[in-house]
Amino acid sequence: MLMKFSKFCVATLLLAILFSGCADRTASEEEGKTVISFSAPAPPEHRAVYQQVLRIFMRKHPEIKVKFYPTTGQNYEERIQTEMLAGEAPDVLWWQDEYFPGMVEAGQFLDITPFIEAENYDLSDFFELSVKEFGHKGRQYGLPQAWGASVIFYNKDLFEQYGIEYNDDTWTWDAFIDACQRLTRDIDGDGKIDMFGIQANQGSSYSFIPLWAAGQEILNEDKTKCVINTPEAVRAYRWWAERWTKHKIQIESFAEAGGGVVSIPDQAFAEGQVGMYETGAFFAHQLRSFTKFRWGIAYMPICPYTGKRSTRYYGDGYGIWSKSKHPKEAWELLKFLAGPVGQRMMAQLGRSVPARKSIAYSKYFDREDTSWEEHRLVDAIKHAHLQPITTQFREFDNIVGQITDRVILTQDLTPEEGLALMEKEINKLLAEGS
Amino acid sequence: MAKKENVFSKILGRVSIRRILGNSFARAFLILGGITMLLPLGWMVTTALKDEWTIQNYPGKWKISIPQIAVKDTLLLDYILVMNDELEEWVLEDFEEKITPWQGEGVGLSSSTGHTFLERQGQQKEVLPKVGKRMLAIDYDFTQNSQRSWRRSFKTPLRIENALNISFWVYGNDCGYELSLEFIDGDRIFSTEEPLLVNFRGWRKLYAVFRPEDRYGERVLFIARDKSGPIAFKPTDDIHISPQEIKFSFTRISYPKVLWNKALNNFRMVLRSIPFSRYYANTLLIAFVVTLGQVMTSAFAAYAFARLEFPGRDKIFYGYLATMMIPGAVTMIPRFIMVKWFGWFDTLYALIIPGLSTTYGTFLLRQFFKALPKDLEDAAKIDGCSLFGIFWRIILPLSKPALITLAVISFMGSWQMFLWPLIVTKSQEYWTLQIGLAYMGGRGGEMGSQYNLIMAGALLVLIPQVIIFMAAQKFFQRGIVLSGLKE
Numbered sequence: 001m002l003m004k005f006s007k008f009c010v011a012t013l014l015l016a017i018l019f020s021g022c023a024d025r026t027a028s029e030e031e032g033k034t035v036i037s038f039s040a041p042a043p044p045e046h047r048a049v050y051q052q053v054l055r056i057f058m059r060k061h062p063e064i065k066v067k068f069y070p071t072t073g074q075n076y077e078e079r080i081q082t083e084m085l086a087g088e089a090p091d092v093l094w095w096q097d098e099y100f101p102g103m104v105e106a107g108q109f110l111d112i113t114p115f116i117e118a119e120n121y122d123l124s125d126f127f128e129l130s131v132k133e134f135g136h137k138g139r140q141y142g143l144p145q146a147w148g149a150s151v152i153f154y155n156k157d158l159f160e161q162y163g164i165e166y167n168d169d170t171w172t173w174d175a176f177i178d179a180c181q182r183l184t185r186d187i188d189g190d191g192k193i194d195m196f197g198i199q200a201n202q203g204s205s206y207s208f209i210p211l212w213a214a215g216q217e218i219l220n221e222d223k224t225k226c227v228i229n230t231p232e233a234v235r236a237y238r239w240w241a242e243r244w245t246k247h248k249i250q251i252e253s254f255a256e257a258g259g260g261v262v263s264i265p266d267q268a269f270a271e272g273q274v275g276m277y278e279t280g281a282f283f284a285h286q287l288r289s290f291t292k293f294r295w296g297i298a299y300m301p302i303c304p305y306t307g308k309r310s311t312r313y314y315g316d317g318y319g320i321w322s323k324s325k326h327p328k329e330a331w332e333l334l335k336f337l338a339g340p341v342g343q344r345m346m347a348q349l350g351r352s353v354p355a356r357k358s359i360a361y362s363k364y365f366d367r368e369d370t371s372w373e374e375h376r377l378v379d380a381i382k383h384a385h386l387q388p389i390t391t392q393f394r395e396f397d398n399i400v401g402q403i404t405d406r407v408i409l410t411q412d413l414t415p416e417e418g419l420a421l422m423e424k425e426i427n428k429l430l431a432e433g434s
Numbered sequence: 435m436a437k438k439e440n441v442f443s444k445i446l447g448r449v450s451i452r453r454i455l456g457n458s459f460a461r462a463f464l465i466l467g468g469i470t471m472l473l474p475l476g477w478m479v480t481t482a483l484k485d486e487w488t489i490q491n492y493p494g495k496w497k498i499s500i501p502q503i504a505v506k507d508t509l510l511l512d513y514i515l516v517m518n519d520e521l522e523e524w525v526l527e528d529f530e531e532k533i534t535p536w537q538g539e540g541v542g543l544s545s546s547t548g549h550t551f552l553e554r555q556g557q558q559k560e561v562l563p564k565v566g567k568r569m570l571a572i573d574y575d576f577t578q579n580s581q582r583s584w585r586r587s588f589k590t591p592l593r594i595e596n597a598l599n600i601s602f603w604v605y606g607n608d609c610g611y612e613l614s615l616e617f618i619d620g621d622r623i624f625s626t627e628e629p630l631l632v633n634f635r636g637w638r639k640l641y642a643v644f645r646p647e648d649r650y651g652e653r654v655l656f657i658a659r660d661k662s663g664p665i666a667f668k669p670t671d672d673i674h675i676s677p678q679e680i681k682f683s684f685t686r687i688s689y690p691k692v693l694w695n696k697a698l699n700n701f702r703m704v705l706r707s708i709p710f711s712r713y714y715a716n717t718l719l720i721a722f723v724v725t726l727g728q729v730m731t732s733a734f735a736a737y738a739f740a741r742l743e744f745p746g747r748d749k750i751f752y753g754y755l756a757t758m759m760i761p762g763a764v765t766m767i768p769r770f771i772m773v774k775w776f777g778w779f780d781t782l783y784a785l786i787i788p789g790l791s792t793t794y795g796t797f798l799l800r801q802f803f804k805a806l807p808k809d810l811e812d813a814a815k816i817d818g819c820s821l822f823g824i825f826w827r828i829i830l831p832l833s834k835p836a837l838i839t840l841a842v843i844s845f846m847g848s849w850q851m852f853l854w855p856l857i858v859t860k861s862q863e864y865w866t867l868q869i870g871l872a873y874m875g876g877r878g879g880e881m882g883s884q885y886n887l888i889m890a891g892a893l894l895v896l897i898p899q900v901i902i903f904m905a906a907q908k909f910f911q912r913g914i915v916l917s918g919l920k921e
Contacts, residue, residue: 056519
């Protein structure tokens with residue numbers, strides 16, 4: 001028995017050495033080529049598309065070899081930050097707008113303004129906000145890839161069934177609340193409401209949507225002061241909070257959407273338990289083979305005092321790591337990913353709107369073979385606002401989230417008190433930061 | 435008769451009804467408890483067998499949908515697109531014969547407000563992706579023949595050298611027939627490597643890929659292969675485009691095969707979407723080597739701490755033990771930096787070598803060795819056994835249960851390791867199963883909400899652990915009898 005065991009040990013060890021020997025082979029494979037690395041959270045079904053784009057890039061630039069490291073979406077930021085600390089980060093990397101300024105301030109992204117100026121690289125085909133979100137203090141640190149805006153998905157069948165007209169162009173806050181109230185019903189007559197008007201996000205930037213519509217900015221021009229506590233803002237914020245506290249038209253939590261743990265938060269809408277769903281543009285893609293009812297895309301309602309509407313913009317893009325040994329080659333890849341082929345890839349994946357106008361309005365994104373109107377997602381740019389992203393966005397988001405919870409869930413703060421407290425706390429945070 | 439009654443009443447007399455009731459109640463309670471504990475596993479197994487259609491229903495259902503037998507239906511194809519390797523695409527519309535909206539048998543189409551509906555007898559009305567003006571409907575009646583095909587020629591600016599894929603929407607009715615595709619370009623014929631199973635419900639976009647360099651990931655359900663060898667890329671200024679033709683054929687398959695395919699479907703999808711076998715090999719290798727290393731190093735160290743006399747032995751041991759109290763997250767970064775120094779970042783070494791020793795194992799074995807009667811060793815010493823001989827011939831065989839326990843714990847630990855492999859590896863070729871699973875269900879992924887696939891993957895990951903546990907069971911039980919001597 002023991003002899004056998006020791007033989008097994010030896011065999012396994014040999015196997016281990018053999019296997020781990022494989023590690024070094026790939027590195028020396030490509031000589032005479034500049035090897036750069038690229039990382040993005042590409043789920044299995046996107047990986048091949050990315051790889052195809054990189055193959056085209058390498059065919060056009062035979063002197064460059066790109067090593068692609070698709071990663072899991074979870075912990076992407078933490079992982080890249082660890083790699084940066086260890087000096088092992090990829091040359092070109094995907095990044096989200098929310099954590100971008102912080103990383104730029106930490107000096108992790110290369111200033112690509114010199115490249116843009118040297119080549120006279122044309123940025124005009126990109127949506128303005130997309131370019132702006134990757135800029136910091138007048139310099140450009142990355143190129144955008146895709147973006148999305150928060151919109152309202154609505155169940156056309158339910159609207160028709162209860163005789164509610166969805167007149168998108170004239171809907172104001174009041175009309176919106178009215179429709180929500182008419183959709184909030186007790187269908188089986190057991191005294192408990194089982195259909196709600198809307199399912200919405202309580203996230204910080206969602207509470208800012210009515211504030212923007214009321215003509216209010218969150219931070220001042222140079223992002224040093226919070227200017228949220230004005231009568232207009234309070235009025236808008238109160239309207240938003242009353243959706244939970246007064247009108248009770250919201251499905252309150254995901255658990256209430258059907259009892260127990262709802263692992264797919266979009267279920268309530270898909271099951272016809274809510275009439276509208278306020279979420280990001282990516283949801284359209286999730287509904288791609290959905291066949292139970294007709295649905296449409298609508299915009300956020302209009303503020304009656306200003307006659308304007310607004311929405312939240314979110315986006316992502318690519319940057320070059322500041323310690324990259326091959327910034328020139330990395331710039332070539334960056335241009336390619338943000339170029340027509342890379343943008344067609346984004347359109348193909350279909351989850352967010354490509355950052356180039358020429359592609360966003362083309363047949364590659366506004367597709368014939370899908371049942372929804374993609375151009376409505378693109379047109380949302382007309383009233384989209386950048387989130388008030390600063391270097392301390394995480395803390396900022398926490399403050400807003402906690403105060404919002406106190407206003408709409410525990411209700412120990414009135415909207416007026418909430419906004420005043422929010423302004424105070426955010427100003428404290430901004431002062432600490434500078 | 436009288437005798438039997440006697441026996442019966444005797445038993446009854448001895449065992450009171452109360453006790454019988456109490457016993458059966460206790461048993462029922464235990465069995466019920468056992469079943470309740472098994473429910474999550476049952477859910478996992480059934481979910482692994484469900485299709486996308488079933489898991490999208492809310493609230494969740496236990497029932498697995500069973501495919502129907504295909505007799506008469508209409509196959510719906512929509513938006514056949516070709517794409518070149520610059521990701522430009524064209525809808526095939528230049529058919530010689532126009533595809534028109536159709537009325538099939540027992541199937542109806544109607545449209546209003548920009549949507550088209552599909553109505554089937556006895557089924558709920560469904561919404562179709564955009565107006566089906568390019569929809570192709572092929573009626574089939576499998577009672578007559580078991581194969582139908584459809585063939586059309588068309589013209590696109592696509593040059594076959596640059597072809598990347600063909601995609602199309604198919605409406606599946608869960609009947610389980612096979613669909614195969616041929617693409618004819620001049621005298622070259624590409625055909626699918628293996629037929630596609632239409633065993634899903636509702637619309638789904640399918641791809642046939644011309645360049646199978648990277649099979650994993652893309653929602654590739656089948657691969658088009660050129661019968662005359664792989665396509666060579668040749669840049670040419672020749673604008674001439676050869677006549678192209680596309681042929682779809684579908685075949686009825688036997689019902690047992692349909693069921694079999696349905697059961698295996700999710701597992702196949704998992705194996706197709708990520709390089710599962712690679713992850714499996716990595717994880718197996720890591721788990722075996724780490725387990726072996728941990729048992730060996732722990733046994734040596736534990737023997738030293740339990741039996742050898744050297745100055746400061748216990749102090750060293752307590753220092754050693756103290757490392758167990760530090761949470762792993764704290765030592766993560768120093769460990770990472772060390773691994774980087776040694777040049778092991780993004781290699782299998784980083785996954786194996788730091789795991790080769792364990793404080794916990796040393797502690798466990800030391801306690802066990804200490805409890806072994808010293809008389810055995812003295813006896814061996816008198817018989818002339820060396821120090822190592824005692825360790826190898828006396829201590830180790832006696833502590834088999836402890837060793838096996840440690841081995842099982844180490845195996846489970848290294849099999850389930852997640853954060854460390856995630857941090858020290860970058861290339862997918864060194865990933866482990868746990869990262870593979872997380873990758874599959876990760877943020878932004880379409881598979882993130884496909885619990886049937888995730889469960890199927892999780893089941894595949896689970897199997898070796900169950901086997902190891904069952905194999906080790908025997909040793910756990912024998913452990914009690916083994917110590918052999920009383921003090």
